[in-house]
Amino acid sequence: MSKVLVVLETTADGLRSQSLPGVTCGQEIAAKTGGELHLLVLGANAGTHAQAVAAAGYGAAAVHTIDAAALDPFTAEAWADAIVHAAKTLGASHVGGTATSSLRDALPRAAALLDAPLVAEVVEVKSGDTFSRPVSAGRALLDLKVSAGVILFTARGTEFEAPAAGSAVAVSAIAAPALDTRGVQVLSVEKTASARPALTEARVIVSGGRGMGSGDNFVHLERLTDQLGGALGASRAATDAGMVPADLQVGQTGKVVAPELYIAVAISGAIQHLAGMKSSKVIVAINKDEEAPIFQIADYGLVAKWEDTIPRLTELVAAHTSA
Amino acid sequence: MKILVTVKRIPDPDEALKFTGGGLDYSSHKRVPNAFDEYAVETALRLAEKVGTKDRQAEVIVLSICPAGQRQHVTQFLAMGADRGVVVDVDEDTLDTIAVSKAIAAVYKKEGADLLIAGKLSQDNEGNQVAQRVAGLLGAPQACFAAQLAWDQAGKSLTVSREVDDGVETKKIPLPAVVSVDLRIVLPKSVQNGATSPDHAYQEGPRLASLRGITMAKRKKVATYSLADLGVSAGSSEQETAVVAPPARAAGQIVGSVDELVEKLTKEAKVL
Numbered sequence: 001m002s003k004v005l006v007v008l009e010t011t012a013d014g015l016r017s018q019s020l021p022g023v024t025c026g027q028e029i030a031a032k033t034g035g036e037l038h039l040l041v042l043g044a045n046a047g048t049h050a051q052a053v054a055a056a057g058y059g060a061a062a063v064h065t066i067d068a069a070a071l072d073p074f075t076a077e078a079w080a081d082a083i084v085h086a087a088k089t090l091g092a093s094h095v096g097g098t099a100t101s102s103l104r105d106a107l108p109r110a111a112a113l114l115d116a117p118l119v120a121e122v123v124e125v126k127s128g129d130t131f132s133r134p135v136s137a138g139r140a141l142l143d144l145k146v147s148a149g150v151i152l153f154t155a156r157g158t159e160f161e162a163p164a165a166g167s168a169v170a171v172s173a174i175a176a177p178a179l180d181t182r183g184v185q186v187l188s189v190e191k192t193a194s195a196r197p198a199l200t201e202a203r204v205i206v207s208g209g210r211g212m213g214s215g216d217n218f219v220h221l222e223r224l225t226d227q228l229g230g231a232l233g234a235s236r237a238a239t240d241a242g243m244v245p246a247d248l249q250v251g252q253t254g255k256v257v258a259p260e261l262y263i264a265v266a267i268s269g270a271i272q273h274l275a276g277m278k279s280s281k282v283i284v285a286i287n288k289d290e291e292a293p294i295f296q297i298a299d300y301g302l303v304a305k306w307e308d309t310i311p312r313l314t315e316l317v318a319a320h321t322s323a
Numbered sequence: 324m325k326i327l328v329t330v331k332r333i334p335d336p337d338e339a340l341k342f343t344g345g346g347l348d349y350s351s352h353k354r355v356p357n358a359f360d361e362y363a364v365e366t367a368l369r370l371a372e373k374v375g376t377k378d379r380q381a382e383v384i385v386l387s388i389c390p391a392g393q394r395q396h397v398t399q400f401l402a403m404g405a406d407r408g409v410v411v412d413v414d415e416d417t418l419d420t421i422a423v424s425k426a427i428a429a430v431y432k433k434e435g436a437d438l439l440i441a442g443k444l445s446q447d448n449e450g451n452q453v454a455q456r457v458a459g460l461l462g463a464p465q466a467c468f469a470a471q472l473a474w475d476q477a478g479k480s481l482t483v484s485r486e487v488d489d490g491v492e493t494k495k496i497p498l499p500a501v502v503s504v505d506l507r508i509v510l511p512k513s514v515q516n517g518a519t520s521p522d523h524a525y526q527e528g529p530r531l532a533s534l535r536g537i538t539m540a541k542r543k544k545v546a547t548y549s550l551a552d553l554g555v556s557a558g559s560s561e562q563e564t565a566v567v568a569p570p571a572r573a574a575g576q577i578v579g580s581v582d583e584l585v586e587k588l589t590k591e592a593k594v595l
């Protein structure tokens with residue numbers, strides 16, 4: 001019988017919500033193989049964090065923990081060792097999680113230690129061994145069939161709904177193995193402070209590009225963003241120029257997002273940018289150049305300068321939300 | 324210090340994809356270097372050189388797994404300034420990722436390298452996993468998605484700022500180690516090597532080859548190995564069973580004014 005092990009990440013408040021799409025992907029693999037879903041919580045306080053996960057259950061057979069000081073803060077080195085140990089202890093057939101920056105770091109390392117293939121950025125589970133994933137900046141969808149004793153995967157967050165909670169399940173602790181952080185030291189983790197929703201979870205995103213001209217001008221987009229209760233995004237050109245922090249970059253090498261409404265302002269629409277936002281439900285493009293490729297995928301295009309449109313748009317949205 | 328940089332050739336991402344029944348036909352595509360690998364070579368050169376002098380404090384070796392007869396990209400990187408090349412002579416499309424990673428790890432050991440710098444991602448297959456795998460195989464520390472890097476020569480370590488989901492993590496790793504580089508590693512002051520002045524601002528992006536570099540490249544050594552030389556088998560854990568174009572979006576419309584836009588977003592799209 002297949003055993004699908006999904007690795008979760010936690011924060012001080014419990015389960016990190018970004019982990020949920022990976023759980024859904026794991027549920028689908030378990031369903032397609034008639035197997036069991038198992039969840040894994042790692043950290044210095046894994047036992048405590050696992051309680052909330054176990055209460056929600058998510059249809060899992062069990063929630064496992066490895067509690068060890070060496071797992072906090074996250075390092076790919078210690079996490080990969082722990083994941084490998086859990087996979088072997090449980091006899092997992094599949095091991096994966098959401099394609100977050102941490103799991104994209106740790107899971108391939110674990111895959112190498114298990115001498116196993118890893119299917120990255122799964123968007124659809126075709127069967128227990130065949131998965132669809134985007135390639136070439138999202139211009140093609142590839143079905144990859146993998147054959148191995150154990151299969152690793154990361155699930156693209158935008159493509160799997162959050163899982164429904166189920167009945168509570170038991171937590172069982174796996175004794176921590178020797179964890180070797182290979183002499184690495186995490187010196188700091190600087191989180192970008194923001195009162196706005198996370199890009200990957202926002203219902204609305206307003207993104208600015210090089211055509212905004214300067215970081216100061218982003219204040220106009222911030223006002224609009226806040227009226228919409230959304231998140232701020234950016235193109236690579238805007239982040240590279242230091243107009244906004246790097247973690248706001250949307251695209252092939254930035255965040256992959258799929259909000260209900262994506263408003264691209266002064267962004268040309270390079271293929272690498274589109275790769276990160278073209279699954280959005282409704283796309284609006286505001287650009288002064290009517291030839292800009294962004295118009296080819298926009299549901300609504302406005303050929304105009306941001307200076308002439310964003311203030312009015314903000315005003316109308318404000319009037320609409322207060323009405 | 325020996326820096327090994329992995330470089331891959333990919334079908335030109337600016338050319339349209341050609342879908343055949345169930346696959347992609349790249350036969351007429353021009354092959355170009357993977358952009359992240361250009362950044363990786365630039366990173367290695369910035370670590371190696373002492374700007375303003377002819378001194379070098381590291382040897383930069385570029386490694387590609389590709390047919391030996393199709394290594395133009397390797398020559399390009401030698402022209403850019405790498406010291407020598409290693410080619411693992413096999414059609415990389417016939418290998419699985421496990422084999423690619425094992426071949427790279429084997430060359431790393433053979434060379435006795437101190438640092439591997441890889442791209443974060445191949446732009447074509449978007450695996451985002453080779454660097455992490457090689458680190459695992461070597462039992463070495465890893466710093467992936469690097470945006471900034473400082474080399475402490477006395478301490479034999481690197482301090483690396485990595486772009487993570489909601490910010491930046493700074494991690495210190497002892498050498499030997501594996502690094503994968505993200506886009507912003509090629510900003511003017513992203514790489515500090517302890518010898519070049521920290522105030523030195525590089526031109527943004529990977530450097531172009533000079534005429535002299537192009538001439539010199541022809542004289543630089545390129546060693547060729549087979550998979551068998553490295554004790555690696557091609558592997559068959561991955562099989563592409565179908566390739567399709569993603570569903571197209573329905574055609575959109577151009578609106579004449581902000582007022583019209585808001586009207587449509589409210590009444591038609593119902594997202595406001």
Ligand SMILES: Cc1cc2nc3c(=O)[nH]c(=O)nc-3n(C[C@H](O)[C@H](O)[C@H](O)COP(=O)(O)OP(=O)(O)OC[C@H]3O[C@@H](n4cnc5c(N)ncnc54)[C@H](O)[C@@H]3O)c2cc1C
Pocket residue numbers: 208209210211212234235236237238249250251252253254265266267268269270271272273276286287288289292304305306307358359446506
């Ligand atoms: C390996 C690789 C990975 C990459 N990954 C990403 C990625 O993840 N995300 C990403 O975004 N890019 C990525 N890029 C970069 C991408 O190719 C483009 O260079 C980038 O997206 C361009 O950003 P932009 O649209 O803001 O700038 P530009 O292409 O310069 O476009 C600016 C636009 O602003 C418009 N404009 C100017 N002034 C105004 C005004 N006053 N009002 C309205 N419009 C105006 C112009 O008409 C133009 O269309 C990547 C590139 C490479 C090589």
Ligand SMILES: Nc1ncnc2c1ncn2[C@@H]1O[C@H](COP(=O)(O)O)[C@@H](O)[C@H]1O
Pocket residue numbers: 328329330331332357359360363386387388389415423440441442443444445446448449450451452453454
């Ligand atoms: N055939 C290859 N030859 C040399 N390096 C490679 C090859 N394939 C992948 N790499 C390296 O691994 C990195 C990440 O690739 P990937 O994990 O496939 O996205 C690339 O940027 C290269 O540095």
